[in-house]
Amino acid sequence: MCDCRRDVPRTPNSVDQTTQNVWGANFSPDRLTTAIRVLGETLIDMEYMQTPVSSSQGNILCCTCGILIAPNPANMCVSCLRTQVDITEGIPKQVSVHFCKQCERYLQPPGTWVQCALESRELLALCLKKLKSSMSKVRLIDAGFLWTEPHSKRIKIKLTIQKEVMNGAILQQVFVVEFVIHPQMCDDCHRVEAKDFWKAVVQVRQKTVHKKTFYYLEQLILKHKLHQNSLRIKEIHEGIDFYYGSKQHAQKMTDFLQCTVPCRSKASQRLISHDVHSNTYNYKSTFSVEIVPICKDNVVCLSPRLAQSLGNMGQVCVCIRVTSTIHLIDPNTLQIAEVDSNAYWRYPFNSLCSPRQLEEFIIMDIDIIRDQKLGAGAGFRSNKHTLAEVWVQKTSEMNTSQQYHCRTFLGHLLNIGDLVLGFDFANANINDEFLNKMNPHHVPDVVLIKKSYDRARRVKRRNWKLKEMEKDREGMDTDDERQYQDFLEDLEEDETLRKNVNIFRDSSKIPVESDTDDDGAPRISLTEMLEDLSLNDATGGEGAEMMTD
Structure with missing residues (x-):
């Protein structure tokens, strides 16, 4: 030691x-x-x-196949566990989905139709709701679409689910559910096809010969898509009828008309049936809308009181535009004014001539009037027009020496030798209350309306088009095509009017960059046109309507 x-x-x-x-x-x-x-x-x-004690966990053998696996509550490998237990049992692998071809909506039971695009969140939620009752005992982990052909009428969704199985083991499984699309017409489309089932109608009327206001109104309705809720659109004499399945849609159309055109309306309803047990009533509502009987290029004679309230303007005026108000111009002073619906129905006036009564004149001499001063209390003058004195002669009286002198607001457009359309007061027989009381010296011999161009050349070079509503036509006049061409020419000549209209490029015509023709006729530039894109053009064939909304 x-x-x-x-x-x-x-x-x-x-x-x-x-x-x-x-x-x-x-x-x-x-x-x-x-x-x-x-x-x-x-x-x-x-x-x-x-220092922690290092311990190594040992593996075990699967009780079924004998493969070396990590210990788990079931003592079985995943493959053997799936052969013993199927957590997708009770979940259908093929489900039916109803689709309406007319309105492109899907049925959400029990009776709701919803708009869903392909592979959208809304469509995925609609499909999963059909599996909700059968998936109550499993846990949904993930869901997504699998690509299918658009025309196959099949929607495939890959689902990932989990469920607790033998002795607390959690098994996860991935499988595919196929949804078969079956065509079925919805109730709204049934009513549209029936054409006689409606609960409300909007009757739009205008007591005029020309339909320029209706053509303009049609473009406004198309632009704001107010025609989509209508069951039927019927065109009759002096107006159009819009049929709806609910009173709310008819009321919405009536409010839109009152904001876009000068009009007045009244509503009425008729009792169809009455259930005494539930105390419910079934009515059919009618909304009558009357548009003022004044169109663009009409010559009117105002009442003395209305002319005085508009800034002491002349009684004989020309309507240059009809929007939510009536736009008037005095051809003698260039004074402009706007008459709304309330002022019109308080002091109504009529058109003195129709488009058929316009005659063609040729400009013999023109003299621009500058520094024209308005009287006391006068209103505003137009900055887009030029006042001029002209001598004109009818093209039908070229073999005579009869000429007419008048003032016009078209001095910025007219030159000697130009053709112009106007109304001949000197040789016309007019029966108007206010015109007959006017001093004859204040009544002009001729009122010029618009410059005349070669219509055939304008139609040939027009490289744009408008869309039209699908409507039933009854009692149409023979000169509808001529009136429609007049409206198209008004769009070309009036930039303010076409701002509220969707103009589409006509792919069948050769595009022209110039804003005027060779003869000076105005044109619509390419920058103001929209591309007319159809569903078939975007997707490349039939059946593609299910790929885009």
Whole structure:
């Protein structure tokens, strides 16, 4: 046995004295060596106890196939577990979905039809709702579409689900559900096809010969898509009837008409049936809308009181535009005014001539009037027109020397030798209440309306077109084509009027960049046209209507 004291170095007497002072009188170097050894062994034991014990988890054999697997509550591999348990049991792999071809909506049971685009979140939610009852015992992890041919009438969705199976083991499985699209007409489309089932009708009437206002109104309806809710559109003499399945849609159309054209309306309803047990009533509502009987290019004679309220303008005026108000211009002073529906029905006036009564004149001489001053209390003057004095002669009286003198607001367009359309007051028989009371010296001999261009050339060079509503035509006049061409020419000549109209480029015509023809006739520039994009053009064939909305 070795002596531990040999391993401990001796310290100076001063150190021994200091240590003895700290530990007491009984302290000795041998006792210090023993204490250090015991302390070292204790620290080694504590470090060993704090070190985690490394343990390796062993694998087990599958109880069915014997493959080495990690331990799980079922003691089976995933493949064997799936052969024993099918968590997709009870979930149908093929489901029917009803689709209406007319309105392109899907049926959401029990009776709601919703608009859904292909591979959209709305369509995915609609399909999952059909599986909601059968998937109540599983947990849905993920769902997504699988691509199918657009014309296959199939929608495939890949689902990922989880479920707790034998002894608490959680099994996850991926499978595909196929939804078969079956055509079925919705109730609204049934009513449209029936054509006689309606609950509200909007009767739009205008007691005029020309239909310029109706053509303009049709373009506004198409632009704001208010015709989509109508069951049937029927065109009759002096107006159009819009049939609706609900009173709310008819009321919306009536409000739109009152905001876009000067008109007045009244509503009525007729009792169809009454259920005494539930105290419910079935009515058919009728909204009658009457548009003011004034169209563009009409010559009118205002009442003295109305002319005075409009800034002391002349009684004989020309209607240059009809929007939500009637835009009038005085051909003698270029004074302009707007008459709304309330002012018109308070002081009504009629058109003095129809488009058929316009005659063709040739300009013999023209003199521009500058610095024309209006009287006291006068209104505003037009900045887009130029006042001029002209001498004209009828093209049908070229073999005579009969000429007419008048003032016109077309001084910025006319030159000597130009053709112009106007109304001959001197040789016309007019029966108007306000015109007959006017001083004959204040009644002009001729009122010029618009410059005349070669219509055949304008039609040939027109490289744009308008869309039309699908409507039933009854009792149509033979000159509808001529009136429609007049409306198209008005769009070309009036930039303000065509701002509210969607104009589409005609791909069958050669595009022309110029804003005027060779003879000076105005044209519509390509920048104002829209591309007429159809569904077949966008997707490349039939059956593509299901790919786009």
